[in-house]
Amino acid sequence: MNKLELSSLYQLTLVRFRLVLREPEAIFWIFIFPILLAVGLGIAFRNRPADVLQVGATNPQLTQALAADKGLTAATMDEAAGTHALATGGILLLAIQEPGGVAYKYDDTNPDARSARLLADQAIQAAAGRRDAVHAANRLVHETGSRYIDFVVPGLLGMNLMGSAMWGLGFSIVEARQKKLLKRMVASPMKRWQYLVSFLLSRLAMLVIEVAAFLGFARLAFGVPFRGSLAELGVLCVLTSLAFSALGLLVASRAKTMEAVSGLMNLVMLPMWILSGVFFSASRFPAVIQPVVRALPLTAAIDAMRGNMLQGMNAGQMMAQVGILLAWIVVPFTISLRIFRWR
Amino acid sequence: MPEGRESVAQGVAGGTAGRGASGSTLLLRGLRKAFTDVQAVDGLDLEVARGECFGLLGPNGAGKTTTIEICEGLTAPDEGTVELLGLNWRTGANELRQRIGIQLQETQFPDKLTVEETLTLFRSFFRRGIPVEESIRTAQLEEKRHARVGGLSGGQKQRLAMACALVGDPELLFLDEPTTGLDPQARRHLWDLVDGLKQAGRTIILTTHYMEEAERLCDRVAIMDHGRVIALGTPQQLIATVGGEDIVEFAVSTGETGSQEAGHAVVDAAELTAIPSVQSHRVDDGLHQLSVSELHTAVPRIFAALRAQGLHLSEFRTHSATLEDVFVRLTGRNLRDE
Secondary structure: OHHHHHHOOOOOOOOHHHHHOOOOOHHHHHHHHHHHHHHEEEEEOOOOOOOOOOEEEEHHHHHHHOOOOOOEEEOOHHHHHHHHHHOOOOOOOOEEOOOOEEEEEEEEOOOHHHHHHHHHHHHHHHHHOOOOOOOOOOOOOOOOOHOOOOOOOOHHHHHHHHHHHHHHHHHHHHHHHOOHHHHHHHHOOOOHHHHHHHHHHHHHHHHHHHHHHHHHHHHHHHHHHHHHOHHHHHHHHHHHHHHHHHHHHHHHOOOOOOOHHHHHHHHHHHHHHHOOOOOOOHHHHHHHHHHHHHHHHHHHHHHHHHHHHHOOOOOHHHHHHHHHHHHHHHHHHHHHHHHOOOO | OOOHHHHHHHHHHOOOOOOOOOOOEEEEEEEEEEEOEEEEEEEEEEEEEOEEEEEEEEOOOOOOOHHHHEEEOOOOOOOOEEEOOOOOOOHHHHOOOOHHHOOOOOOOOOOOEEEEHHHHHHHOOOOOOOOOOHHHHHOHHHHOOOOOOOOOOOOHHHHHHHHHHOOOOOOEEEEEEOOOOOOHHHHHHHHHHHHHHHOOOOEEEEEEEOOOHHHHHHEEEEEEOOOOOEEEHHHHHHHOOOOOOOEEEEEEOOOOOOHHHHOOOOOOOHHOOOOOOEEEEEEEEEEEEEEEHHHHHHHHHOOOOOOHHEEEEEEEEEOOOOOHHHHHHOOOOOOOOO
């Protein structure tokens, strides 16, 4: 055996790595699930071309005038049929020919119906000969970086780093404690700090694969932008993972059963899933609770990652978030080392 | 089997003769440990010499595991002193962990690691020790080297646990109930392994609640009950305290009624103990036990005495006295009354 193979820290880390890779479920949750989620969200919230609105008219001339607008499709129907179609959502607006002109039947509380009203009136007036007083041209903007998928990818990355670090540490440690393996390890001359550090090292090794796979996919499939420094993004991922590892260690430091640790873990993670702005901006929560929301490690992590990826901010502009993450590394780690139950 | 080492010769030469504060590998004085609801260890003194295979025998709850875990440095005693290899846990913990080997009662090694990976991990904790290869050979797990721990049988898992205890080439080996839960064949296999370790001169301390295991493996045995040592000596010495080499067990009926009511037939015990070679008599749930020194002369006289009382034997058997009988004599209970 060479020197490396005799190193207990190397062996402990290698064992952690092997145990994760030999657990098919872990592979799914760490590597496959975030990609599936990104695909699902990408499809659900893809930016479609502007909707074509369905409208109806009571005579063919009106129908023809309406159909001339690219934003509308029109069909001819009598007033009774049109009213029924309005009620069932078949059309958004019915244009009725009246002796003195035209009447529009629509629901003014529905934004699409209001758009249809504007478009329909413009089309009918234009067909009747109205000319624009001012010439207007359109310049369309479909910028990457402002789409929902761009917003949600850093959120999913943060959520994934939280889940893999917390489950990875929490479950493995409590399992080892429950199976009396922890007791057997501390009865041997193993250095205790090495046992804990081996979790962090294997986590960081896993992190490289996990982050590269997820962000690589987001880049290739959705063209998600990376406007900031990749090195700084890497550092943010490491800080995030260490913060949640520390939290996972804290959660696992006393629990004796898997049930207990799962409960604690969900208790810790659930508020962050909701409050930390994974799927929508955390600034939507009331101002009263904003200080709490901002102090959560996941909020800090996601804010910083969005700043880096979407706005191209540098580390200097994100010191607040980095500071919060560092605090979440130091405090839980210190506490858990003090209260850790080794048997 | 491991080859003989230098320590072997010393261990054997030291033997059980040269005991004393300096020569002993393990020394326990006035040990006490209470848990919230029970006094697990209640004033325990023990001394184990180098090269000895020492057994702690007793029923479940006797305090064996607490005692051995105090020795292993896993549990701190409330009172008393522990000295191993001339060191103690307060000042020499790191050194001690390097020099002892431990098998705990219910360790489950990770299912998804192989035998070799598990042993390589444990080997890496020790500054010096035997090659992983050798530990695999000693535990006779060569064919399972690349098998995952989850696929091993109970006996193989216990042998793996023993191999993990051996990789550091320990001077002192603790085995806590090494054969509990194993089938007879796996148990005999493990006994052979322990025999091999004994012959290699290792000092071994094991706990068990199987008296035949203690008799078969141990040079000396401490019988424990309620946190105390109630008897200490070689298995032969302890068995000799029963008073006879053999045990006669019988049940009687009055003859007319069926054997179901046999237990309630009255035996005049005084007439039996009056027989010169009968040392003692006790009765437990209708089953009479006599300890007997000369079986061949005693048995005809026992038959005669029972016939004279108008009793018919419904059961009769004899066996050589065992440590079980020692325990029964000392406590009035069976080892496995749980």
